[in-house]
Amino acid sequence: MCGIIGYVGSRPAEEILLSGLRKLEYRGYDSAGLSLIGDGEIRSVRAVGNLDRLEAALAGDAAGATATATLARPATIGIGHTRWATHGRVSEANAHPHYDSANRVHVVVNGIVENYMALRERLVSEGASFSSETDAEVIAHLIASAYRDDLAGTVARVLTELDGYFAFVAMTLDEPDVLVGARRECPLVVGRGADESFIASAVPAFLAHTRSVQLVENGEIVVLRAGEVEIRDGAGETMLREIVEVDWDEETAEKGGYETFMLKEIHEQADAVAETISDRTARGDGVDLADPLCFDEALLDGVQRVVFVACGTAYHAGLMGRYAIEDWAGLPVEVDVASEYRYRNPIVGPGDLVVGISQSGETADTLGAMRVARERGARVIALTNVMGSQATRECDGVLYTRAGLEIGVAATKTFVAQLALVYLLALRLAALRGSLSAARIGELVAAMRQLPQLIDELLDGLDARVDAIAEWCWQADFFLYIGRHAGVPIALEGALKLKEISYVSTDAYAAGEMKHGPIAMLDERTPVVAVATSSPVLAKVINNIDEVRARGAKVIAITTAGDDTVAPHVEDTIAVPATEPMLEPLLAVIPLQLLAYRIAMRRALNPDQPRNLAKTVTVE
Numbered sequence: 001m002c003g004i005i006g007y008v009g010s011r012p013a014e015e016i017l018l019s020g021l022r023k024l025e026y027r028g029y030d031s032a033g034l035s036l037i038g039d040g041e042i043r044s045v046r047a048v049g050n051l052d053r054l055e056a057a058l059a060g061d062a063a064g065a066t067a068t069a070t071l072a073r074p075a076t077i078g079i080g081h082t083r084w085a086t087h088g089r090v091s092e093a094n095a096h097p098h099y100d101s102a103n104r105v106h107v108v109v110n111g112i113v114e115n116y117m118a119l120r121e122r123l124v125s126e127g128a129s130f131s132s133e134t135d136a137e138v139i140a141h142l143i144a145s146a147y148r149d150d151l152a153g154t155v156a157r158v159l160t161e162l163d164g165y166f167a168f169v170a171m172t173l174d175e176p177d178v179l180v181g182a183r184r185e186c187p188l189v190v191g192r193g194a195d196e197s198f199i200a201s202a203v204p205a206f207l208a209h210t211r212s213v214q215l216v217e218n219g220e221i222v223v224l225r226a227g228e229v230e231i232r233d234g235a236g237e238t239m240l241r242e243i244v245e246v247d248w249d250e251e252t253a254e255k256g257g258y259e260t261f262m263l264k265e266i267h268e269q270a271d272a273v274a275e276t277i278s279d280r281t282a283r284g285d286g287v288d289l290a291d292p293l294c295f296d297e298a299l300l301d302g303v304q305r306v307v308f309v310a311c312g313t314a315y316h317a318g319l320m321g322r323y324a325i326e327d328w329a330g331l332p333v334e335v336d337v338a339s340e341y342r343y344r345n346p347i348v349g350p351g352d353l354v355v356g357i358s359q360s361g362e363t364a365d366t367l368g369a370m371r372v373a374r375e376r377g378a379r380v381i382a383l384t385n386v387m388g389s390q391a392t393r394e395c396d397g398v399l400y401t402r403a404g405l406e407i408g409v410a411a412t413k414t415f416v417a418q419l420a421l422v423y424l425l426a427l428r429l430a431a432l433r434g435s436l437s438a439a440r441i442g443e444l445v446a447a448m449r450q451l452p453q454l455i456d457e458l459l460d461g462l463d464a465r466v467d468a469i470a471e472w473c474w475q476a477d478f479f480l481y482i483g484r485h486a487g488v489p490i491a492l493e494g495a496l497k498l499k500e501i502s503y504v505s506t507d508a509y510a511a512g513e514m515k516h517g518p519i520a521m522l523d524e525r526t527p528v529v530a531v532a533t534s535s536p537v538l539a540k541v542i543n544n545i546d547e548v549r550a551r552g553a554k555v556i557a558i559t560t561a562g563d564d565t566v567a568p569h570v571e572d573t574i575a576v577p578a579t580e581p582m583l584e585p586l587l588a589v590i591p592l593q594l595l596a597y598r599i600a601m602r603r604a605l606n607p608d609q610p611r612n613l614a615k616t617v618t619v620e
């Protein structure tokens with residue numbers, strides 16, 4: 001996930017920006033840059049790779065990096081950025097800061113400008129000359145084209161033209177003592193010093209200099225001068241904002257105040273989904289997966305069958321893909337764990353679309369399975385979170401999830417982003433095949449665009465609610481997870497999460513399979529977690545719940561808000577907001593992640609680093 005830092009004060013900005021960027025390294029990045037204003041000139045330096053390369057570029061001795069204008073005196077105002085590529089490949093040209101054609105306005109941007117293509121076309125027709133492939137660059141050109149003599153006012157006007165989820169900080173040579181930040185969904189925080197001001201995407205960036213913090217709310221604009229900060233709402237009214245003194249140490253600050261990275265990442269899931277779906281669902285009522293750099297929709301023409309290959313959590317995302325694609329697109333779907341697929345003799349070839357799902361893009365078995373399919377003539381696409389990863393080099397097209405770097409070993413936000421993307425793939429296939437009407441696709445797209453908001457609603461107070469459940473079940477030594485239909489992948493994923501981070505034995509089954517074996521495991525000591533959200537087979541799930549309760553087991557059900565049919569049959573319920581039945585499982589996994597998390601914490605285990613597990617499994 002990209003990182004932003006801005007500084008205006010009286011000390012040399014370069015050092016402060018660089019050290020701030022170092023504090024944001026934990027967020028993950030592939031390139032970095034900064035711009036400084038001094039003596040009527042802008043110096044901008046960008047480099048691919050890590051911050052050592054940026055430092056070398058600043059010193060003037062890095063190949064593949066650019067540095068403009070050398071300033072006579074050290075600048076005391078500037079902006080910096082670490083980039084995690086989403087739109088546009090990893091390259092120096094795509095690294096931030098971005099600037100307008102006259103090189104007067106520089107910006108650093110996080111998130112996604114959904115309508116950037118239309119804006120770019122308009123700006124080009126007006127004479128703007130673009131130097132990157134990014135969506136972010138449009139902001140610099142828009143500001144430059146609307147600018148008269150007031151950067152803050154210009155940013156306010158430009159904001160009304162932008163669709164999407166983003167945060168940015170801008171500066172211009174014409175007002176060399178001002179930084180202006182703005183945010184929509186993506187975070188921005190302000191740091192207050194005596195005669196200096198900071199702005200960043202996260203507190204660690206300036207914690208070494210000040211602990212006095214102001215939060216910038218959604219839709220607000222912030223104007224920073226040395227030691228002066230004004231926060232305005234979208235209408236230009238000045239907002240009073242409390243200055244909070246944070247007592248976080250550096251590690252807590254990196255975790256955004258959360259006790260672990262896993263908990264932080266669970267709370268980043270609305271963002272992960274928003275970034276993954278936003279621009280792909282922004283044009284009309286349909287889904288557009290095309291990306292001139294990595295995905296040609298012609299790959300989806302004439303597909304006869306879809307095959308998902310993946311491991312672990314990513315495999316569960318593939319299972320969800322099966323329900324969605326069969327239901328919406330009417331195509332046959334096969335899903336296999338990659339380590340099996342690659343050593344079977346899979347019947348695969350032209351006409352098949354093979355999708356390797358891997359958050360890291362480096363999982364050896366998934367790569368192996370993709371290679372087998374490709375050798376046999378199938379079209380192979382990678383669905384991954386990491387730009388430039390091996391999977392992206394061994395396929396015919398790439399669909400990126402945009403969850404940002406995931407540090408916790410247990411996948412959480414990358415999983416919901418994978419689910420969101422397989423839903424989009426299913427909808428796009430449905431549109432191409434005409435298996436759903438445009439109106440129905442429009443309804444489903446609208447429901448998908450609601451998901452980030454529903455995730456936020458769901459997370460509000462959820463941790464405490466889940467912990468109250470963990471209190472009565474955390475000592476159990478075996479949990480059974482059940483679900484039916486699209487609840488099955490979620491039951492499997494919930495069970496995997498608990499196993500991974502709590503070392504508690506779990507089993508997960510399609511609930512209809514229970515009486516064919518696993519029911520023998522149940523007694524009054526067994527917690528059973530049932531995914532019982534809306535579905536065409538909810539009544540059958542309730543029957544299965546009754547069967548397990550008849551054996552004395554205690555049932556925790558994930559239900560749909562407003563449904564009152566499940567509660568009388570179970571010990572405890574956690575309701576997720578109602579939406580399209582196929583999408584509710586994406587919400588249902590969140591309480592299960594938290595249940596695993598709270599049980600691990602009660603067992604005094606570190607969920608970020610579970611024993612025996614690696615984040616990326618590059619060996620088979």
Ligand code: AGP
Pocket residue numbers: 311312313314357358359360361362363366409410411412500613614615616617
């Ligand atoms: C998920 O919590 C696990 N850490 C693991 O199952 C993981 O999903 C699997 O190793 C696949 O990784 P990938 O998505 O990077 O390919």
